[in-house]
Amino acid sequence: MNRRPIVGTYSCSDSAVKQILLTMNEKDPFVIEDLDDYHLVIKADEEYRVRRELEAELEKNTYSLETN
Amino acid sequence: MPVQSLQKTDVIVPQHAPHPLLPFLQSQSQTTLTRLYQRPSSCLSIFRLLGPIERQLIMNLLWLESALSAATMSAWVLPEGKNAYDSALAVMTGLHIAQNSAVKLALNPTFKSSLRQAITGGGNTGSFGVPADNSARRQSANIENLDAYALERWETILHYMVSSGQGQNPTKPSQGVLYLLQRSGLMNNAHGAALQITSSGFQFLLHSPHDQLWNLLLQYLHMAEERQMDLVEVLSFLFMLSTMDLGREYSTEPLSETQKAMLEDLRDYGLVWQRKTSSKRFSPTRLATTLTSSSPSLPSSHSTGGSRTADSTGAVALSSGTVQQGFIVLETNYRIYAYTDNPLQTAVLNLFITMKYRFPNLVVGMLTRESVRKALGNGISADQIISYLTTHAHPQMRKNNPLLPVTVQDQIRLWELERNRLKSAEGYLYKDFASQADYEYVLAYAKQLDVVLWENAAKRCFFGTLEGHANVRGFIERRTGSA
Numbered sequence: 370m371n372r373r374p375i376v377g378t379y380s381c382s383d384s385a386v387k388q389i390l391l392t393m394n395e396k397d398p399f400v401i402e403d404l405d406d407y408h409l410v411i412k413a414d415e416e417y418r419v420r421r422e423l424e425a426e427l428e429k430n431t432y433s434l435e436t437n
Numbered sequence: 438m439p440v441q442s443l444q445k446t447d448v449i450v451p452q453h454a455p456h457p458l459l460p461f462l463q464s465q466s467q468t469t470l471t472r473l474y475q476r477p478s479s480c481l482s483i484f485r486l487l488g489p490i491e492r493q494l495i496m497n498l499l500w501l502e503s504a505l506s507a508a509t510m511s512a513w514v515l516p517e518g519k520n521a522y523d524s525a526l527a528v529m530t531g532l533h534i535a536q537n538s539a540v541k542l543a544l545n546p547t548f549k550s551s552l553r554q555a556i557t558g559g560g561n562t563g564s565f566g567v568p569a570d571n572s573a574r575r576q577s578a579n580i581e582n583l584d585a586y587a588l589e590r591w592e593t594i595l596h597y598m599v600s601s602g603q604g605q606n607p608t609k610p611s612q613g614v615l616y617l618l619q620r621s622g623l624m625n626n627a628h629g630a631a632l633q634i635t636s637s638g639f640q641f642l643l644h645s646p647h648d649q650l651w652n653l654l655l656q657y658l659h660m661a662e663e664r665q666m667d668l669v670e671v672l673s674f675l676f677m678l679s680t681m682d683l684g685r686e687y688s689t690e691p692l693s694e695t696q697k698a699m700l701e702d703l704r705d706y707g708l709v710w711q712r713k714t715s716s717k718r719f720s721p722t723r724l725a726t727t728l729t730s731s732s733p734s735l736p737s738s739h740s741t742g743g744s745r746t747a748d749s750t751g752a753v754a755l756s757s758g759t760v761q762q763g764f765i766v767l768e769t770n771y772r773i774y775a776y777t778d779n780p781l782q783t784a785v786l787n788l789f790i791t792m793k794y795r796f797p798n799l800v801v802g803m804l805t806r807e808s809v810r811k812a813l814g815n816g817i818s819a820d821q822i823i824s825y826l827t828t829h830a831h832p833q834m835r836k837n838n839p840l841l842p843v844t845v846q847d848q849i850r851l852w853e854l855e856r857n858r859l860k861s862a863e864g865y866l867y868k869d870f871a872s873q874a875d876y877e878y879v880l881a882y883a884k885q886l887d888v889v890l891w892e893n894a895a896k897r898c899f900f901g902t903l904e905g906h907a908n909v910r911g912f913i914e915r916r917t918g919s920a
Contacts, residue, residue, distance in 0.1 A: 374865040374866060374867045374868075374901075374906070374909075374910065375865065375866040375868070376863075376864075376865050376866075377863075377864070377865075377866060378861050378862065378863050378864075379861065379862050379863070379864055379866075379890055379891065379900045380859055380860065380861040381859075381860045381861070381862075381891075382858055382859045382860065383858060386858050386859055390859075401866070402866060404891060404893065404900070405893065408891055408900075410866050410900070411861075413863055416861060420859065423858075423859060427855075427858070431806065
């Protein structure tokens with residue numbers, strides 16, 4: 370019975386965000402385990418960096434009508 | 438005794454939100470409260486802070502000499518109103534106004550005699566303030582000057598909060614005020630020495646002046662004990678102020694040492710006006726006289742020849758529940774036109790709007806994604822922005838139904854949701870269970886403790902919270918130990 374619980378941060382998001390996180394993971398691994406379509410377990414100390422990068426990634430998809 | 442029994446319509450009427458001071462009073466001891474009730478003005482002010490049902494009950498019991506049987510009183514209550522009646526009684530007992538045993542119902546005798554004095558005008562305790570004699574060589578301040586003074590003091594404080602850390606240099610309020618702002622968590626010095634506004638500070642800015650004032654005063658009361666000020670003196674002085682006449686001068690002679698020390702603090706907040714620090718007389722401003730009333734605390738600073746019907750008691754009739762005249766027009770193209778020249782209001786709008794143009798009486802801006810996200814990042818919520826815009830909406834907007842365009846409201850909320858796409862929680866992932874039965878056993882235990890965030894029976898693993906980890910691990914070890 371080997372039962373070593375793994376410490377980490379459990380993240381819940383929609384599936385689109387999860388896929389973005391998996392793509393980011395290929396460059397800079399931080400995912401410990403992929404739970405299901407909406408959940409991931411990621412390294413606890415990486416959480417802040419991951420959030421920042423995710424925001425930057427999502428910003429690329431926004432469009433704003435600021436002309437002046 | 439004709440009594441309007443609590444009918445069903447009374448219960449549906451929107452609940453009178455309990456005044457924020459009441460929980461503070463309820464946390465005080467009975468001796469403190471009884472000492473407070475010795476002064477008629479305090480009793481009257483507290484009476485005005487209570488809800489309608491409590492007030493009715495007090496008036497019913499006020500002129501009785503002996504205690505009333507509890508059964509008699511509850512016979513007047515219709516079954517639908519029972520809950521409201523019980524909660525009103527609970528509030529009154531919590532404040533030690535009513536002594537409630539299961540059989541008899543009576544008012545606290547000190548409270549009873551003081552309130553009677555307040556209503557019938559008897560006694561000479563001077564608790565309503567002793568007017569200064571009229572042999573003044575200099576003219577006393579008139580109402581316009583008092584209003585201007587109060588407005589200037591109050592807006593200095595708010596303006597300092599808004600524009601700190603944004604590169605502007607507003608006039609600083611006094612040291613005492615800064616200390617109070619810091620203690621109440623509205624500002625802190627996060628980056629070095631300068632004070633910066635916090636997210637609760639931002640939320641504070643969007644409240645009405647009445648709520649803001651009481652927020653600060655409650656903080657002041659909490660600090661009173663540390664500064665060795667007698668809480669009863671402080672409270673009774675505040676209540677005395679709230680019953681004074683606007684525009685009349687009062688003498689400082691009968692005030693105690695604590696109360697004289699308070700005068701300086703209250704000057705900084707704009708509650709009283711004194712010609713100079715050593716002056717023997719002071720005048721309350723509108724902020725003070727409306728402490729326990731529902732009249733607007735500040736005169737509308739941009740009254741365009743509108744409703745300034747102040748009489749000497751400072752009671753201005755409320756118009757449709759808005760504190761000041763509304764000045765914001767919001768269009769469906771996200772543009773905002775604010776008819777104001779008040780720098781504080783402009784600064785508050787600047788928190789969540791991108792300014793475009795500025796005219797002597799008009800400010801034009803747009804609600805953009807960037808500006809709203811900046812506000813959301815500072816801790817303001819979408820609901821607060823929407824309720825601020827609703828409260829200060831220009832009278833012309835009232836033709837629309839709903840008041841604010843639905844598209845704009847929804848978009849603000851969507852921008853808020855955008856920020857919350859990823860939620861996270863720290864914890865432990867439990868996997869590698871030897872058998873299904875093992876897994877289910879541990880899972881059941883963890884569920885009992887309510888620490889399970891996610892589970893998957895097929896893969897035989899689940900995720901538990903950080904706090905529950907110690908318990909679950911202990912449980913597992915006991916199982917492996919015994920197995």
